[in-house]
Amino acid sequence: MKRRRQLVGLGIAVCFVMSALRPATIPRVHRISGQAQGTTYAVTWYADGVSVTQIQIDSIFKSLDASLSIYQPGSLISRFNESEGGIEMDRHLAFVVEKSMQIYRETGGLSDITVYPLVRAWGFGVKTADAMPDSAAIRLLLRCVGSDKLKIAGGRLVKTVPCVQIDVNGIAQGYSVDVVAKFLEARGIENYMVEVGGEIRTKGRKQPGNEPMKIGIETPSAHAFDAPAIREVISIGNGAVTTSGSYRKYRESGGKRLSHIIDPQTGFPVQREIISATVVAPEAITADGFDNALLAAGVDGAFEILRTHPEMEAYFIYRKPDGTVGDTASAGFGKYIVLTAE
Amino acid sequence: MTPSPTRRDFIATGLAAMAGAGLSAAFSPVFGKAVKPADKIRLGIIGTGSRGSGLATLIREMPDYALVACCDIIPENLQKGLSLAAGNAKGYTDYRKLLDDNSIDAVVIATPLYLHYPMAVAALQAGKHIYLEKSMTYDIPQAIDLVKKVKASGLVFQIGYQYRYYGLYHRVKEIMKENWLGKITHFECQYNRNSNWRFPVKDPKMERAINWRMYREYCGGPLSELCAHEIDVVNYLTDSHPVKVVGLGGINYWKDGRDTYDNIRTVYDYPNGVKASVTSVLSNAYNGYSIRILGDKATVEILRDKAFIYPEITNNAKGVVDGVTGATIAVKTQGKGVEVKFGKAGEEQLEPTVFALKDFAECVRNKKEPISNVETGRDGSIAIHMGNAAADTEKVQHWKPEYSA
Numbered sequence: 001m002k003r004r005r006q007l008v009g010l011g012i013a014v015c016f017v018m019s020a021l022r023p024a025t026i027p028r029v030h031r032i033s034g035q036a037q038g039t040t041y042a043v044t045w046y047a048d049g050v051s052v053t054q055i056q057i058d059s060i061f062k063s064l065d066a067s068l069s070i071y072q073p074g075s076l077i078s079r080f081n082e083s084e085g086g087i088e089m090d091r092h093l094a095f096v097v098e099k100s101m102q103i104y105r106e107t108g109g110l111s112d113i114t115v116y117p118l119v120r121a122w123g124f125g126v127k128t129a130d131a132m133p134d135s136a137a138i139r140l141l142l143r144c145v146g147s148d149k150l151k152i153a154g155g156r157l158v159k160t161v162p163c164v165q166i167d168v169n170g171i172a173q174g175y176s177v178d179v180v181a182k183f184l185e186a187r188g189i190e191n192y193m194v195e196v197g198g199e200i201r202t203k204g205r206k207q208p209g210n211e212p213m214k215i216g217i218e219t220p221s222a223h224a225f226d227a228p229a230i231r232e233v234i235s236i237g238n239g240a241v242t243t244s245g246s247y248r249k250y251r252e253s254g255g256k257r258l259s260h261i262i263d264p265q266t267g268f269p270v271q272r273e274i275i276s277a278t279v280v281a282p283e284a285i286t287a288d289g290f291d292n293a294l295l296a297a298g299v300d301g302a303f304e305i306l307r308t309h310p311e312m313e314a315y316f317i318y319r320k321p322d323g324t325v326g327d328t329a330s331a332g333f334g335k336y337i338v339l340t341a342e
Numbered sequence: 343m344t345p346s347p348t349r350r351d352f353i354a355t356g357l358a359a360m361a362g363a364g365l366s367a368a369f370s371p372v373f374g375k376a377v378k379p380a381d382k383i384r385l386g387i388i389g390t391g392s393r394g395s396g397l398a399t400l401i402r403e404m405p406d407y408a409l410v411a412c413c414d415i416i417p418e419n420l421q422k423g424l425s426l427a428a429g430n431a432k433g434y435t436d437y438r439k440l441l442d443d444n445s446i447d448a449v450v451i452a453t454p455l456y457l458h459y460p461m462a463v464a465a466l467q468a469g470k471h472i473y474l475e476k477s478m479t480y481d482i483p484q485a486i487d488l489v490k491k492v493k494a495s496g497l498v499f500q501i502g503y504q505y506r507y508y509g510l511y512h513r514v515k516e517i518m519k520e521n522w523l524g525k526i527t528h529f530e531c532q533y534n535r536n537s538n539w540r541f542p543v544k545d546p547k548m549e550r551a552i553n554w555r556m557y558r559e560y561c562g563g564p565l566s567e568l569c570a571h572e573i574d575v576v577n578y579l580t581d582s583h584p585v586k587v588v589g590l591g592g593i594n595y596w597k598d599g600r601d602t603y604d605n606i607r608t609v610y611d612y613p614n615g616v617k618a619s620v621t622s623v624l625s626n627a628y629n630g631y632s633i634r635i636l637g638d639k640a641t642v643e644i645l646r647d648k649a650f651i652y653p654e655i656t657n658n659a660k661g662v663v664d665g666v667t668g669a670t671i672a673v674k675t676q677g678k679g680v681e682v683k684f685g686k687a688g689e690e691q692l693e694p695t696v697f698a699l700k701d702f703a704e705c706v707r708n709k710k711e712p713i714s715n716v717e718t719g720r721d722g723s724i725a726i727h728m729g730n731a732a733a734d735t736e737k738v739q740h741w742k743p744e745y746s747a
Binding site for chain 1: 663664
């Protein structure tokens with residue numbers, strides 16, 4: 001969509017040269033930040049003599065949008081959604097769809113990219129809807145939902161029902177983080193942090209000083225405009241961390257908040273005790289791909305899923321039956337925590 | 343011969359009415375007739391100038407009311423009012439005659455400010471429920487006295503501060519309560535226009551009657567006629583009233599014989615150090631009506647029929663950490679205004695005054711105290727007079743304990 005492209009164009013280059021006066025052999029911190037995918041991004045790396053430009057980073061986002069953005073009418077994903085039977089995929093879409101199908105199977109269908117018709121009906125698509133859908137409308141839309149209605153045939157993504165539409169927003173940010181990270185690694189950068197809209201991947205340590213990179217886990221705010229506050233500080237070494245939560249994106253109806261995360265099985269917004277799910281995994285696509293499903297699974301269901309995924313650890317902030325807010329984490333998560341806010 | 347509507351005449355007729363009713367001796371409460379839920383409220387409007395006939399236009403569409411009488415001393419105004427009223431509605435030039443009509447349940451008073459008090463007192467005496475246009479009274483003693491008289495009357499008395507009935511302000515109040523804005527220390531209120539604020543006068547003798555807003559003899563100028571709404575809104579949003587005020591005013595642009603300010607700036611001090619600047623400039627119309635609420639987390643800007651939130655840009659609590667993981671923050675919520683949503687989806691947007699008039703009908707039927715009542719009206723009027731006094735004297739004006747005793 002045009003607006004998205006403008007946002008990329010608006011990206012503000014911020015390059016800090018923190019220690020310009022030091023000898024050239026000591027690595028310096030470099031930082032590029034801007035706007036992409038409807039949110040902000042920041043790329044920080046510690047190196048000497050390696051140049052990465054904002055234009056390069058923005059062009060990565062452009063190529064990702066051309067493939068995966070539902071906000072862009074001519075994107076590959078939009079063309080698939082408009083098609084009767086399917087399209088030829090590019091490498092971005094092929095990778096993301098394959099990963100999504102895997103997560104669909106491993107979460108018992110809680111994470112499902114074919115949920116898009118429901119997302120639209122609930123007003124979380126490209127346009128906000130005026131009215132809320134009724135259960136009859138939902139029942140009708142459910143006929144178009146289910147990743148079992150998708151087939152991959154060679155390089156083609158095929159729909160078995162014409163009304164199937166997909167939305168990879170729940171995983172694309174994580175994938176974008178991985179793509180940018182791989183771009184940095186290909187240029188020989190070994191110490192970096194890539195962040196897109198709160199999804200993060202880090203490698204190595206801050207230089208000079210060899211300090212670990214610290215990541216704050218946000219306390220869910222009361223409303224969409226609340227400034228973020230840090231609840232825990234973690235350090236994950238080489239890996240990725242993403243967070244899913246409905247505290248920023250929701251609609252209100254009859255005094256109730258409706259989550260933007262839709263349960264593909266019921267067709268209704270997820271009503272669970274988990275307020276935010278933070279997942280650490282080796283790659284951002286994995287963490288981002290699972291975080292919504294873990295939130296939708298509820299605390300017990302989430303731990304069930306995590307049991308079969310030793311490569312992932314997770315931290316949940318949830319509402320207890322008495323209304324107070326608590327947190328819980330998988331057994332291996334503790335090793336990442338470096339500081340707990342009082 | 344057409345009576346010359348000078349202030350002296352208005353006051354004289356007003357005082358005559360009061361004296362005739364023996365008001366100065368003892369105020370005897372008269373309870374208004376009960377209006378059955380199914381019945382239309384029989385309504386008279388006193389003052390069918392620009393505001394009064396504007397109200398009549400809205401009332402005409404409302405099933406709650408039958409507009410059965412209009413009163414105005416200016417024939418064109420009276421004609422306008424009657425054209426919007428019921429077919430058999432009666433026209434009066436003397437409001438006391440309208441009040442004598444026992445079939446009338448309630449009156450709207452939309453006359454120049456200095457007439458509010460005598461007319462309201464006479465209407466109470468006549469047992470009418472009253473919807474009195476803002477601001478409530480010409481001076482502080484009248485405001486305090488009217489509270490006593492309304493309380494003794496048992497009648498429904500509503501002041502025309504319609505924003506207290508408007509979903510937009512309800513939502514803003516909710517947002518403040520939910521701490522979206524953080525700690526609030528200031529309200530910036532402006533009610534500006536770029537015009538001389540005059541109405542055309544055919545007969546020079548009518549100048550002061552028509553353009554009463556230009557003259558201190560009849561009103562408090564921009565503070566009582568424009569900013570009154572904003573002062574009331576700050577009172578409403580903070581559930582309080584100012585404790586003191588400073589101000590400066592002048593006639594700096596429209597040197598056309600007026601003696602009310604065309605350029606006034608006041609700063610009100612509310613409890614807990616909250617300040618409210620209240621400004622009216624009659625030579626600039628950029629964002630003419632606006633209230634900005636300044637919190638340490640966000641600003642709300644209220645315009646005529648919409649409001650926007652501007653979150654403060656915070657640097658993701660960085661400094662302590664190198665990055666933050668959290669639910670995605672949409673770009674549009676950073677530094678740019680986000681429109682405040684209010685009301686139900688698909689609900690018809692109505693003129694705020696319609697909500698106020700609906701509630702007045704509800705209060706009359708069920709003998710309820712209005713949200714915009716004689717006490718909130720008193721607080722607004724006292725604040726207005728303090729603001730003008732501050733500008734007139736260039737001295738700090740303090741809220742005296744007896745004001746709200």
